[in-house]
Amino acid sequence: MTHHHHHGSPPLRGRWSSRLGFIMAAAGSAVGLGNIWKFPYITGMHGGGAFVLFYLFCIAVIGVPLMVAEMIIGRHTRKGPVGAFRRLKGGFWGAVGWLGVCAGFVILSYYSVVAGWTVSYLWLALQGTFSQQYTQQVPQLFTGLLSSDANQLFWQALFMLATVLIVIGGVKKGLERANRILMPTLFLILVGLAGFGLFSPGGSQALEFLFSPDWSKLDQSAMLEALGHAFFSLSLGMGAILTYGSYADEETNIPKVAITVSAMDTLVALLSGLAIFPIVFAYGMAPAAGPGLVFKTLPILFSQMPGGSIIAILFFLLLVFAALTSAISLLEVVVAYYCDEWKWDRRRATLVMGLVIFAIGVPSALSNHLLKDWQLIGERNFLDSVDFIATNYLLPLGGLLITLFAGWVLTPSVAKAELAKGAAVSWFYPLWCFLIRYVSPVLVALVLLNKVGLF
Numbered sequence: 308m309t310h311h312h313h314h315g316s317p318p319l320r321g322r323w324s325s326r327l328g329f330i331m332a333a334a335g336s337a338v339g340l341g342n343i344w345k346f347p348y349i350t351g352m353h354g355g356g357a358f359v360l361f362y363l364f365c366i367a368v369i370g371v372p373l374m375v376a377e378m379i380i381g382r383h384t385r386k387g388p389v390g391a392f393r394r395l396k397g398g399f400w401g402a403v404g405w406l407g408v409c410a411g412f413v414i415l416s417y418y419s420v421v422a423g424w425t426v427s428y429l430w431l432a433l434q435g436t437f438s439q440q441y442t443q444q445v446p447q448l449f450t451g452l453l454s455s456d457a458n459q460l461f462w463q464a465l466f467m468l469a470t471v472l473i474v475i476g477g478v479k480k481g482l483e484r485a486n487r488i489l490m491p492t493l494f495l496i497l498v499g500l501a502g503f504g505l506f507s508p509g510g511s512q513a514l515e516f517l518f519s520p521d522w523s524k525l526d527q528s529a530m531l532e533a534l535g536h537a538f539f540s541l542s543l544g545m546g547a548i549l550t551y552g553s554y555a556d557e558e559t560n561i562p563k564v565a566i567t568v569s570a571m572d573t574l575v576a577l578l579s580g581l582a583i584f585p586i587v588f589a590y591g592m593a594p595a596a597g598p599g600l601v602f603k604t605l606p607i608l609f610s611q612m613p614g615g616s617i618i619a620i621l622f623f624l625l626l627v628f629a630a631l632t633s634a635i636s637l638l639e640v641v642v643a644y645y646c647d648e649w650k651w652d653r654r655r656a657t658l659v660m661g662l663v664i665f666a667i668g669v670p671s672a673l674s675n676h677l678l679k680d681w682q683l684i685g686e687r688n689f690l691d692s693v694d695f696i697a698t699n700y701l702l703p704l705g706g707l708l709i710t711l712f713a714g715w716v717l718t719p720s721v722a723k724a725e726l727a728k729g730a731a732v733s734w735f736y737p738l739w740c741f742l743i744r745y746v747s748p749v750l751v752a753l754v755l756l757n758k759v760g761l762f
């Protein structure tokens with residue numbers, strides 16, 4: 308990010324160094340553990356096809372319009388969520404920004420624990436653990452990791468430290484540049500893994516599981532999970548994309564960016580499903596194995612494919628990087644709030660909040676061993692419960708409120724003007740208006756209320 312001041316933008320606020328920089332940053336925020344760790348495991352838990360198709364529907368009909376709305380609000384106000392809603396309307400709407408900042412704290416607290424698992428797998432890969440002679444041991448590695456509280460705390464702390472250093476250092480410019488190389492590489496590796504999976508014994512069963520719907524499996528919980536995950540995966544409903552939009556150039560074509568980012572995000576999730584499920588079926592594992600699914604499946608593939616130990620290193624390196632680019636966008640929402648509204652300096656806000664978030668995450672890091680009997684929601688341990696609350700309630704609620712705000716409170720001429728910038732096409736505005744006013748809020752409200760049992 309650089310600090311040019313043009314078009315009368317508020318001085319000293321960062322800007323992406325290029326339009327491609329904005330797309331890459333938004334895609335960096337969206338593509339992360341949600342796509343590679345979470346999408347396959349929740350798809351497995353909810354029975355496959357019907358869940359996947361409903362998820363795709365949520366992305367297209369609710370996710371894309373909401374992403375456009377967040378970008379419009381961010382670029383128009385040039386503020387983070389709290390400042391943005393306060394400036395545009397204030398009163399009750401200020402609470403929407405607050406909800407977003409809270410979600411940032413909560414999500415990053417456990418996100419960093421799961422990211423820590425990926426760092427520890429990178430470490431294992433570097434030691435050559437995923438080579439042929441160890442195939443037998445591979446499945447036990449995950450259980451081994453989870454049974455050590457100290458290890459999980461260590462990797463969580465290391466990951467948070469890296470996130471804090473990047474957010475302080477304003478190494479964003481370097482990060483933008485690195486993103487440009489690393490994201491396409493991650494994509495290529497996933498294409499390779501998915502290809503390998505599809506032509507291996509479990510391939511056709513995986514395709515069938517992922518894409519042929521059994522609608523009887525799509526109950527209220529599955530619908531809410533799919534909707535919530537659409538928000539989580541696209542980084543929506545809490546102001547992360549809004550904050551990134553506040554650094555976007557006046558010439559950026561918002562609909563184009565939103566559609567590109569959503570498409571990339573969706574493709575990465577589907578590819579990771581195509582890489583993971585063939586192994587699940589070929590080895591007779593349970594699709595509903597839960598949060599350990601990626602960690603238990605892909606290493607088997609690595610230990611058996613030619614060049615697998617190198618590919619394992621590359622894959623986990625890129626996965627750590629994908630998690631980092633998402634984590635910095637979560638921390639950025641919190642930091643932008645303390646900088647914009649409390650006038651803290653960036654360094655102090657980042658250090659203090661990084662530490663607070665680490666502390667909130669400690670019970671999540673301990674949730675698999677020391678605190679494994681502490682179940683908050685159903686049979687879920689602490690980490691899974693917090694994830695459940697954030698994804699199924701905080702984000703859909705935040706998303707619903709932002710949608711209502713953009714459709715009914717924001718002055719239409721503001722949205723129209725934002726959408727007209729940067730060679731936008733004329734048919735987009737009426738379509739967006741219709742979706743954001745009538746379709747998205749009704750659908751989100753229906754899914755939420757249905758789950759809560761209000762009708």
Ligand code: PHE
Pocket residue numbers: 336337338339340341342414538539540541542543545547633634636637
């Ligand atoms: N979208 C990120 C992922 O899929 C997680 C995230 C959620 C990031 C909300 C920012 C805000 O991994």
